[in-house]
Amino acid sequence: MKFFAFIVVLFTGALLIYGTVDMPDWGDPGSAPNSHVSPRYIEKTLEETATPNAVTSVLADYRGYDTLGETTVIFTAGVVCIMLLRRFR
Amino acid sequence: MKERYPDVTIETVCRLLIPPIQLFGLYVIAHGHYSPGGGFQGGCILGASFIMMFIAYDIGEVKRRMREKLNTILCATGVLIYAGIGILCLVLGANYLDYGILHQILPAYPAKARALGTFGIEIGVGITVMSVMISIFLNIGTAGEHEGEPE
Amino acid sequence: MDTMQFIIGKFNYWIYIVLMMIGFYAMIAKRNLVKKIVGMNIFQTAIILFFISTSSKKGGATIPIIQGGHGDAAGHVIDAAQYLNPLPHVLMLTAIVVMVSTFGVALALLIMIYREYRTFEEDEIYETLEVMRLKK
Numbered sequence: 318m319k320f321f322a323f324i325v326v327l328f329t330g331a332l333l334i335y336g337t338v339d340m341p342d343w344g345d346p347g348s349a350p351n352s353h354v355s356p357r358y359i360e361k362t363l364e365e366t367a368t369p370n371a372v373t374s375v376l377a378d379y380r381g382y383d384t385l386g387e388t389t390v391i392f393t394a395g396v397v398c399i400m401l402l403r404r405f406r
Numbered sequence: 407m408k409e410r411y412p413d414v415t416i417e418t419v420c421r422l423l424i425p426p427i428q429l430f431g432l433y434v435i436a437h438g439h440y441s442p443g444g445g446f447q448g449g450c451i452l453g454a455s456f457i458m459m460f461i462a463y464d465i466g467e468v469k470r471r472m473r474e475k476l477n478t479i480l481c482a483t484g485v486l487i488y489a490g491i492g493i494l495c496l497v498l499g500a501n502y503l504d505y506g507i508l509h510q511i512l513p514a515y516p517a518k519a520r521a522l523g524t525f526g527i528e529i530g531v532g533i534t535v536m537s538v539m540i541s542i543f544l545n546i547g548t549a550g551e552h553e554g555e556p557e
Numbered sequence: 558m559d560t561m562q563f564i565i566g567k568f569n570y571w572i573y574i575v576l577m578m579i580g581f582y583a584m585i586a587k588r589n590l591v592k593k594i595v596g597m598n599i600f601q602t603a604i605i606l607f608f609i610s611t612s613s614k615k616g617g618a619t620i621p622i623i624q625g626g627h628g629d630a631a632g633h634v635i636d637a638a639q640y641l642n643p644l645p646h647v648l649m650l651t652a653i654v655v656m657v658s659t660f661g662v663a664l665a666l667l668i669m670i671y672r673e674y675r676t677f678e679e680d681e682i683y684e685t686l687e688v689m690r691l692k693k
Contacts, residue, residue: 322586330578334571342566344615346638351614355644356637359621363635367517368439368524369626371643372650376444377524380647381503385488387651388531392485394658395538399478401665402550442620446654535654542661549668 408548410464420462427455435532439521445528449535456540465544465552474544477537484534488527495523569610577603588679590670594663601656605649612642621646 341348358375368374376384428451435448460468492503500507505523506516514522544552580603583596621643623635667677674682 319586326578326582333574337570343569344613346614350611351642355642359637359640360635363626367521369623371621372646373438373444375643375647377527391538391658394662395481395541397662398542398545398665402545546664
């Protein structure tokens, strides 16, 4: 059973390594994730939000819905922990 | 952790270290616009200070400083602050979570009003992350079987 | 020389794939539920490292905080090639905290399982379930 699992892991790893052949090189300034939407964020963050830290302005302003959802997920995790474990006497 | 094992070295070091850690957590939240930091990181640091107190002392010490009922209320308060600022923007006539409209009630030009709205929701995120970290650690560290409110 | 260039350009992905496969092996081969959850955490860490590595730019790029951006800075010329990509940092910042929360929920579920079956081993849980089924 463990041998079978090892074969599956090796096969999946080989497929993923085959997939990296088409990935952009490490640190390539012209790669797809670095060239489409992020220059807009960096260039406009001071002008539009008066926040020098681009991470904060993207986190809370440009993508505020995303962060609202993540905060709700954390809140739900805390409530689930209390509901599962807490025993009042 | 559930019972207290007194040790002079550990308790003294923790008593000296916990206030600077909490001050640093507040600094990380408040200075998140100009340096690496923000609500998630500062909330984690604030939660870690209470977890440190829980490890060094016992659970009664933590619950005397941060009541369990207050902690659970703070969990929800952070999300309420976040959503409430969004609703405030909606009431003032802009889209949900569009902080630029806050310049009508804040003494700032629209771009600065966006920065202030961002700061408001960072505070909400920090409160939620802190209290959820404390709640998860207390409930898992004692399997949920701790006493009610002390005295 | 071309092969060397290829290896230098891609070796970081291979490291993350090795880390990810360690977590994947722990998830599918181990019989202990705690080890499975720790394997899931290793898997998530590999994905976080992968996302962070896509944000890097060669050529002297620094962290995405605009230099000289304090106070009024109208007309400030900003070159996007000088700063790292902020987007993967944002996504992974929230993902790390969510990872910790889901780890807490998983441990809470494990405590409930231990209260019910008095063990963390999958085989023994299946045996107990079989005995309970035959008793009915």
